[in-house]
Amino acid sequence: MNVERLNGLSIEALYALAEKMALDLPPSLERIFVVEAILEAFEEDNEDRKASGDAAIHIEEKKFSGSELDEIDASLDAAPCIARRYNETVIHCIPRDPEWAFAFWDVKDEDVDALCAAEGFSGFFLRVIRSALHDGKPVMSFEIPVGDEDDHWYIHLPEQDSYYRLDLCMRCGSKSKVIAHSNVIRTPRALLADALDDLESDAAALAALSGLDHLKIQNPPDRHPSRIMGGFDD
Amino acid sequence: METGNIALVLNAHLPFVRQPDYTRFLEERWLFESISETYLPLLRLFAKLEAERVPWRLTLALSPTLVSMLGDALLRDRYTDWLGEQLKLADRELERCAGDPVFHPLAQLYKDLYQQNYDDFTVLHAGNILSALDFYYKKGRLELMTSAATQAFLPIYRAFPESIACQIEAAVVSFRSVFGRSPSGFWTPHLGWYPGLEELLSAYGLQYSVVSTRGAMLGKPTPRQGSYAPVACPNGFTNYIRDVAATESVWSETEGYPADPAYRDFYRDIGFDLPLEYIGPYIEQGQIRTFTGFKYWAITGKGQDKIPYDPDLAAAKAVEHAENFLYNRARQAKKALPHMDRPPLMVAPYDAELFGHWWHEGIQWLEALFRKAQGTSELNFVTLAEYQRQYTENFESVPEFSSWGDGGYAGIWLEKSNDWLYRHSFKLLEYMMELADRFPDESGLRERVLNQAAREVLLSQAADWPFLLRSGKSGSFARKQIEDAVTNFSRIYEMLCANTVGTEWLTKLEKRNNLFPHINYRIFRRKR
Numbered sequence: 001m002n003v004e005r006l007n008g009l010s011i012e013a014l015y016a017l018a019e020k021m022a023l024d025l026p027p028s029l030e031r032i033f034v035v036e037a038i039l040e041a042f043e044e045d046n047e048d049r050k051a052s053g054d055a056a057i058h059i060e061e062k063k064f065s066g067s068e069l070d071e072i073d074a075s076l077d078a079a080p081c082i083a084r085r086y087n088e089t090v091i092h093c094i095p096r097d098p099e100w101a102f103a104f105w106d107v108k109d110e111d112v113d114a115l116c117a118a119e120g121f122s123g124f125f126l127r128v129i130r131s132a133l134h135d136g137k138p139v140m141s142f143e144i145p146v147g148d149e150d151d152h153w154y155i156h157l158p159e160q161d162s163y164y165r166l167d168l169c170m171r172c173g174s175k176s177k178v179i180a181h182s183n184v185i186r187t188p189r190a191l192l193a194d195a196l197d198d199l200e201s202d203a204a205a206l207a208a209l210s211g212l213d214h215l216k217i218q219n220p221p222d223r224h225p226s227r228i229m230g231g232f233d234d
Numbered sequence: 235m236e237t238g239n240i241a242l243v244l245n246a247h248l249p250f251v252r253q254p255d256y257t258r259f260l261e262e263r264w265l266f267e268s269i270s271e272t273y274l275p276l277l278r279l280f281a282k283l284e285a286e287r288v289p290w291r292l293t294l295a296l297s298p299t300l301v302s303m304l305g306d307a308l309l310r311d312r313y314t315d316w317l318g319e320q321l322k323l324a325d326r327e328l329e330r331c332a333g334d335p336v337f338h339p340l341a342q343l344y345k346d347l348y349q350q351n352y353d354d355f356t357v358l359h360a361g362n363i364l365s366a367l368d369f370y371y372k373k374g375r376l377e378l379m380t381s382a383a384t385q386a387f388l389p390i391y392r393a394f395p396e397s398i399a400c401q402i403e404a405a406v407v408s409f410r411s412v413f414g415r416s417p418s419g420f421w422t423p424h425l426g427w428y429p430g431l432e433e434l435l436s437a438y439g440l441q442y443s444v445v446s447t448r449g450a451m452l453g454k455p456t457p458r459q460g461s462y463a464p465v466a467c468p469n470g471f472t473n474y475i476r477d478v479a480a481t482e483s484v485w486s487e488t489e490g491y492p493a494d495p496a497y498r499d500f501y502r503d504i505g506f507d508l509p510l511e512y513i514g515p516y517i518e519q520g521q522i523r524t525f526t527g528f529k530y531w532a533i534t535g536k537g538q539d540k541i542p543y544d545p546d547l548a549a550a551k552a553v554e555h556a557e558n559f560l561y562n563r564a565r566q567a568k569k570a571l572p573h574m575d576r577p578p579l580m581v582a583p584y585d586a587e588l589f590g591h592w593w594h595e596g597i598q599w600l601e602a603l604f605r606k607a608q609g610t611s612e613l614n615f616v617t618l619a620e621y622q623r624q625y626t627e628n629f630e631s632v633p634e635f636s637s638w639g640d641g642g643y644a645g646i647w648l649e650k651s652n653d654w655l656y657r658h659s660f661k662l663l664e665y666m667m668e669l670a671d672r673f674p675d676e677s678g679l680r681e682r683v684l685n686q687a688a689r690e691v692l693l694s695q696a697a698d699w700p701f702l703l704r705s706g707k708s709g710s711f712a713r714k715q716i717e718d719a720v721t722n723f724s725r726i727y728e729m730l731c732a733n734t735v736g737t738e739w740l741t742k743l744e745k746r747n748n749l750f751p752h753i754n755y756r757i758f759r760r761k762r
Contacts, residue, residue: 064264064698064707082720086661094390094656095635097643104657152653183393188635188643194456202573206460207451209570211478215448215642 006035014038085151091168093182098160098190104152105168107179116148120173124148127167127178128155134163134184143169161189191220237612238567239579241474241621242600243444245421246273246586247297247385249698249715254308254746260518261711265303266316267527269363270351271590273304275597277366278354280376283604290604291615294367294586295379295421298408299696301364302749305412310361317355320348320527323516327504327528330512336542340530343545368413377617379419380409383750386695387647389428389635390656394663396670397695398434400757404692404750406438411752418442419618423697424646425449425476425583425638432471432632442472442622444583449636450475458629462570462578464621465631473633474618479566480582483559484593491555492593495533498543500592502531529594552595556602564612577614579621583638651709652700658720659694663758665727666691670758673730682744683735684755687726689747691758694719722747 014034018025021041091105129141166182196204253259283290303309324345331337359366370376383404391397409417420440427445447461457465461475484490505517505526514520531540563580570578589596607613639646702712729735
């Protein structure tokens with residue numbers, strides 16, 4: 001980030017940049033304060049990235065380093081040149097890690113009109129359905145209310161190594177109706193598949209030498225220390 | 235018998251940055267810098283080791299987009315022109331630093347580097363780096379792997395096996411057309427893996443890949459030899475496992491070897507330090523400051539006060555770090571060996587462009603590794619292919635969904651700065667599958683149109699775009715690449731729906747995005 005470069009931008013471009021950085025600046029702020037706020041935000045952002053300890057990714061960034069434009073979006077003033085949505089009724093889900101998935105959806109304009117006009121319509125929600133197998137029976141579900149304007153959501157999923165599906169639903173009075181089903185996703189494991197105690201001593205030693213502590217990988221849940229202690233109590 | 239094996243695996247990749255519509259384009263510098271500081275110096279290292287009969291083994295994954303750009307005549311010409319500009323700047327620097335006992339020799343160092351690159355590229359290799367790599371590939375010293383066509387982060391697209399298949403098929407076909415044989419190894423971009431990927435990879439004759447330690451150790455069942463031996467999926471596909479200690483010693487930005495104060499500082503560059511009126515002709519549009527590659531300072535410390543770079547001191551440090559690396563791997567192997575039925579294997583995968591480009595002395599470090607290992611019987615460098623031939627039986631385990639990114643999963647490529655793009659890339663995929671089903675057996679112009687559509691789909695999937703959007707570097711460039719792919723595809727889709735094809739526009743687009751000439755759009759047909 002460079003003050004000279006920021007000073008070269010119009011006040012409108014500075015405000016656009018601030019908005020893009022999720023800075024909530026009061027309107028008609030003096031230019032010097034806008035620049036200052038942007039610089040501070042960049043600095044904080046850089047610190048956050050450094051603190052993330054994500055060395056492999058930081059190093060990979062180096063091959064893309066080029067110019068002082070790196071940190072300023074050169075097309076600030078350009079409106080996005082593609083449509084934001086495709087006017088279809090659909091929901092997709094992508095697993096992100098053992099705890100989170102990303103969902104995005106859309107509802108066709110004519111469907112929205114019809115749904116919102118339905119008697120007793122009170123809003124949309126996501127139903128998160130868990131099953132033990134890919135095509136298995138649901139074992140639990142929960143709901144997340146979403147706004148009419150929402151079209152994506154990060155969903156916290158309570159169980160690793162489980163299968164989930166999302167239903168985009170609408171509520172009408174005391175009833176609900178499914179508008180679209182997502183694909184089925186599986187959350188990955190975050191814990192070892194086999195408990196170290198169950199492995200032969202050589203295998204357990206090699207697992208330890210492979211950096212389990214460094215990666216903070218732990219035993220499966222039935223071998224958590226509290227459960228083991230419980231076993232001793234028995 | 236040796237105590238352990240080391241497999242160095244370098245992943246050479248750059249996104250498709252070819253921009254023929256512009257006379258010069260900032261992002262094309264990524265390619266030119268990598269050729270100058272990594273690929274040509276690596277080739278010089280290989281030649282030197284061969285000439286001096288130093289045993290060496292290296293596995294190099296070449297991404298299909300990089301292969302396409304290295305084989306492109308326009309980019310070859312542009313690289314030669316760029317070298318000419320660098321040489322002019324070197325001459326000016328020699329003049330500017332004349333009489334300075336510290337900086338003049340450094341300016342001379344860059345003059346020599348660019349002159350050597352110019353001579354090697356234009357005369358020795360006749361502009362053909364791929365052919366030079368093939369020479370060592372055929373000799374067996376260097377193993378070449380392929381990677382996903384546009385380096386898509388594959389786990390995100392797992393709901394679309396047709397898309398994964400296209401990423402693999404385009405890569406394998408591209409590799410075969412350049413090197414005359416099929417690849418055995420496949421580098422999964424960012425070590426992005428998910429259970430089930432092995433079936434698609436095996437279907438194309440691919441035999442092995444590399445996965446993160448996390449992914450392997452969370453595999454089912456837990457690997458019995460830790461990360462010290464590969465694991466095999468039930469279908470026989472082998473996964474080599476990244477070694478945490480070997481990679482951390484180089485990767486760690488703060489404690490890894492490249493952070494040593496004696497090494498050349500990457501950030502201090504005359505493109506930013508010298509007055510605009512002097513440096514203007516060598517930066518973008520005469521006014522946008524860029525890295526020029528001329529860097530005169532050592533890392534020194536965290537502050538802005540730097541001491542001048544001392545190449546001899548840095549070279550000695552590279553040798554010291556190579557010795558340290560080998561010492562630590564030998565110690566590690568000795569600890570693991572008593573628990574194993576074979577010498578432990580430590581797989582050290584890195585980005586190739588780390589060496590020489592960011593870590594200026596990285597190539598010297600590699601050289602020192604091979605030279606120092608020559609004198610010991612403890613450690614042996616192997617390629618993954620060699621190891622694969624030697625050890626055909628491996629413990630059966632399927633790695634878990636994982637990557638080498640922060641957190642170990644998909645968090646880098648799926649977060650608030652970049653999640654919007656999947657709405658578009660998924661839609662393109664759906665449309666492409668629809669087109670492939672509607673037009674299953676086209677030829678002539680319509681086949682060309684459909685193949686170009688398939689290229690645009692692949693370009694929209696490059697993991698570089700979400701990566702750049704997240705990092706904030708060249709974010710606008712990344713966004714434009716996605717928008718261009720979506721716009722081009724949409725136009726093709728509309729043309730096909732209206733049964734009219736704009737031949738002139740199509741030809742222009744084919745010339746611009748000219749990668750994967752042998753692509754076959756039919757791969758997107760839905761599997762029934």
